[in-house]
Amino acid sequence: MHPNATCEIFQLILLAPLMMCRFAVNYVLRPVRKAQAKRRSQAVQLLLVPQPGPKRTRKLTFQRDASQIQSLFFNKLPAELRMTICEMILRSHGFQVWIYSPLSIPLTPHLRGEARCLHPSHMSFDLGSSYPDHICPRRVVLASYLFLPLSCRRMYVLSCALVLVAHTTSTNIGPRYSECIDLLYSSNTFKPNDVQSLLWLSTRLQPQRFHAIRVLEFDYYVKTLPGYANLDYGSSTYIRGSAEDWYFVWRVISSMRGLRHLHVELVIENWIERAWLTHEDELLQPVRKVVIPPRFDLVMPSRGCRQYDMRPSSCRLLPIEKRRLDYRSTV
Numbered sequence: 478m479h480p481n482a483t484c485e486i487f488q489l490i491l492l493a494p495l496m497m498c499r500f501a502v503n504y505v506l507r508p509v510r511k512a513q514a515k516r517r518s519q520a521v522q523l524l525l526v527p528q529p530g531p532k533r534t535r536k537l538t539f540q541r542d543a544s545q546i547q548s549l550f551f552n553k554l555p556a557e558l559r560m561t562i563c564e565m566i567l568r569s570h571g572f573q574v575w576i577y578s579p580l581s582i583p584l585t586p587h588l589r590g591e592a593r594c595l596h597p598s599h600m601s602f603d604l605g606s607s608y609p610d611h612i613c614p615r616r617v618v619l620a621s622y623l624f625l626p627l628s629c630r631r632m633y634v635l636s637c638a639l640v641l642v643a644h645t646t647s648t649n650i651g652p653r654y655s656e657c658i659d660l661l662y663s664s665n666t667f668k669p670n671d672v673q674s675l676l677w678l679s680t681r682l683q684p685q686r687f688h689a690i691r692v693l694e695f696d697y698y699v700k701t702l703p704g705y706a707n708l709d710y711g712s713s714t715y716i717r718g719s720a721e722d723w724y725f726v727w728r729v730i731s732s733m734r735g736l737r738h739l740h741v742e743l744v745i746e747n748w749i750e751r752a753w754l755t756h757e758d759e760l761l762q763p764v765r766k767v768v769i770p771p772r773f774d775l776v777m778p779s780r781g782c783r784q785y786d787m788r789p790s791s792c793r794l795l796p797i798e799k800r801r802l803d804y805r806s807t808v
Contacts, residue, residue, distance in 0.1 A: 559657075560657065560660070563657035563660055564657075564660055564664055567657065567660050567661055567664055567665070568660065568664030568665060658686070659685075659686065659689050662686050662687075662689040662690050662691075662735075663689045663690070663691050663735065664691075665692070666692040666693075666694060667690050667692065667693050667694075668693075668694050668695060669693075669695045670695070670696075671695070671696070671697075671698060672695070672697055672698075672722060672726045674695075675693075675695060675726065675729070675730075676722075676725075676726065676729060679729050687733070688732075688733055688734040688735045689735045690733060690735060690736065691735050691736060691737040691738065692737065692738045693730075693733070693736060693738070693739050693740070694739075694740040694741075695740075695741060695742075696741075696742050696744055697726070697741050697742065697743050697744065698744045698745075699723070699743060699744065699745045699746075699749075699753075699778070700746065701749065702723070702745075702749050702752055702753060702756070702760065723760070723763065724763050727763035727764055727766065727767060728763065728766070730767050731763075731766045731767045731768070731769065733769065733770075734769060736769050736770040737770055737771060737772065738770060738772045738773075739767065739770040739772070739773045739774070740773075740774045740776075741774070741775050741776070742775075742776040742800050742801075743775065743776060743777060743778040744778055745778040745779065750778075750779050750781070753778065753779065753782075754779065754781050754782065757782060757783065757785075758785055761785060761787070764787065764790065764792055765787050765788070765789065765790045765792070766790065767790050767792065768789050768790050768791070770791065771791055772791065773790060773791050773792040773793065774792075774793050774795055774799075775792050775793065775794055775795065776795045776796075776797060776799050776800050777794055777795065777796060777797055778797065779797060780796070780797055782794070782796070782797075
């Protein structure tokens with residue numbers, strides 16, 4: 478026999494057990510591989526086709542509104558007429574924005590928290606008698622309406638006050654309704670509870686929507702004056718070069734390009750009133766840089782405040798008797 482033929486036969490004899498083992502393994506694993514391929518196919522189908530949610534074991538505590546499906550008739554109207562209808566419905570409301578964080582840090586997008594009254598009578602025991610007419614607003618628990626500007630997808634009208642509820646999941650909402658979102662900002666009054674809520678709006682809103690706000694009203698409760706640290710009662714020592722929220726807040730307000738009406742009411746502690754009156758003109762310097770709104774009313778915090786030239790700003794310095802918000806920050 479030829480040597481090459483002998484080698485080939487010897488190789489076949491050696492490889493025969495391996496080939497038998499491979500055939501046996503494939504035969505045994507064939508059903509397993511078919512099941513794996515079937516599961517992969519089903520997984521792909523689950524990703525592509527929406528699946529019904531699990532059955533609820535009990536009834537909902539609160540009735541759930543269905544998704545807002547676009548009206549076919551409304552869809553057929555011209556764009557100008559649709560915008561007119563939306564403006565008639567959405568304008569002239571007041572949005573109460575109340576952000577509360579015990580650690581003074583931004584909350585989650587859901588802003589789950591409890592609102593509280595920041596009136597000075599709650600801050601110091603000796604100030605309670607100074608505000609006999611103050612009525613503390615009701616507390617707001619689980620204030621889910623606070624994240625209204627994040628999406629503006631679903632709209633509900635409650636007690637003639639428009640409240641927006643953010644809708645972060647995907648729903649079948651027609652694109653026509655999104656064209657009226659800007660009206661929510663340009664046709665309504667925004668009333669932040671405090672400057673922290675205003676600063677939160679400036680960072681969380683999309684820039685074009687933040688600059689679309691035209692009417693802004695809020696109380697500015699000044700706890701400490703810029704540049705003052707560990708002031709004793711009656712002291713008027715002023716430290717220059719400080720970087721407090723006072724300057725930053727007015728810089729944010731001066732950047733709002735769409736602002737047309739601004740109403741701010743200043744409130745200060747009794748123990749810093751003397752320091753305020755001493756450096757009042759200097760403290761109003763950042764206010765003079767708010768030149769965009771044609772109507773700007775600033776209610777002064779004390780009866781001893783004087784009138785100053787606020788040019789180039791259109792700011793009007795009003796006496797404390799003109800106060801009208803009265804800390805009504807919640808409905």
